[in-house]
Amino acid sequence: MTALPPATTVARARRAALPVALCLGLAAALTxxxxxxxxxxxxxxxxLEATAIEAKAKAAADAAQAVRLSGTLVSKGGTYKLNMQLKKSGGIGSVTSKNSTFELLRAGDALYLKADADFWAHADSDGKGASKPPTEEDTAAADKLDDKYVKVPEDDPSYKQLRGFTEMDVLLDGLLGLHGKRSKGDRDTIGGIRTVKVLGAEGGGGTLDVSLQGTPYPVQFARAGGAGVLTLADWNEDFELEAPTKDAMVDYGRELPRTND
Structure with a gap:
């Protein structure tokens, strides 16, 4: 019968083995x-090189059929917050500017705008950039338009500008351009997606985050000169896009008023 070692001997052996095990584990982790x-x-x-990553991202975006674009856009006309679902045949979502928030829906060439009564009551200007106080007639008309879709006539001066917010290809081509010499930046994680950054002029010409998971879609774009940061998600996820029902629409009856943004 083999004699068992004393308990104190076993304890000493365990204490001696523990640092060794920790050191081995640490060495393995470092390796x-x-x-x-x-x-x-x-x-x-x-x-890949920075230019090749950018090209891959652009090709993926060009081939996509749908995307959700959200964030801030700064342009000569002001600052806008966008939250738009877009696809080749149209788009739907909201635009917030300095003075107002409105919704847009475009199905084909038919473009609709929806806003609250306050938007319509204060939309007219004096033609010199100053708002005119709403008249009783303006207020009464605005109440009828409150939270209703209004079809924007294609010959209306605002049609082209408003439609631009719903044009997938136009927005992507116009908003995702880097300027200056391209270089590869750090890795990041945006919205749970691992990305690699492509910098224009070391970041001064914009920063594009490209997905390292699946198709290399653009995930986020910081525009040059602090002109806004846009997030792109739900690539190729289709969504319903139909003209508003008759009970959700109202005819404005004349050229849409100009807003003061």
Whole structure:
């Protein structure tokens, strides 16, 4: 019969083995970290040069049939907050400017605008950029338009500008352009998606985050000169797009008023 070692001997052996095990584990972890591939489990675009990553992202966006675009856009006409679902045949969503918030819906060439009564009551201007106080007639008409879709006539001066917010290809081509020499930036995670950054002029010409997961879609774009940050999501996810029902519409009856944004 083999004699068992005293309990104190076993305890000493365990105490001696613990630091050794910790050291071995730490060494193994450091070795793993040192040899870890940052592109493991990705689509591989992170290994490419900056210009190639940008080209992949542009090709993916051009081929997509739908996208959700949200964020802030700063232009000569003012600052806008967008939340638009877009596809080739139209779009739907909201636009918030300095003075107002309105919704847009475009199905084909038919464009509809929806806003509250306050928007319609204060939409007219004196033609010199100053608002005119709403008359009783304006207020009465605005109440009828409250939260209703109004069809924008195609010959109305505001049609082209408003339609631009619903044009998928126009928005993507116009908003996602980098300026200056391209360079590859850091890795990041945006909305749970791993990305790699492409910088224009070291960031001064804009920063494009491209997905490292699945198709290399653009995920976020910071425009040059602080002209806004846009997030792009729900790529190729289709959504319903139909003209408003008759009970949700009202005929404005004349050229839409100009807003003072």
């Amino acid at each position: 793993a970290c040192a040899g870890e591939d940052p592109d493991a489990g990705t689509n591989g675009v992170g290994k």
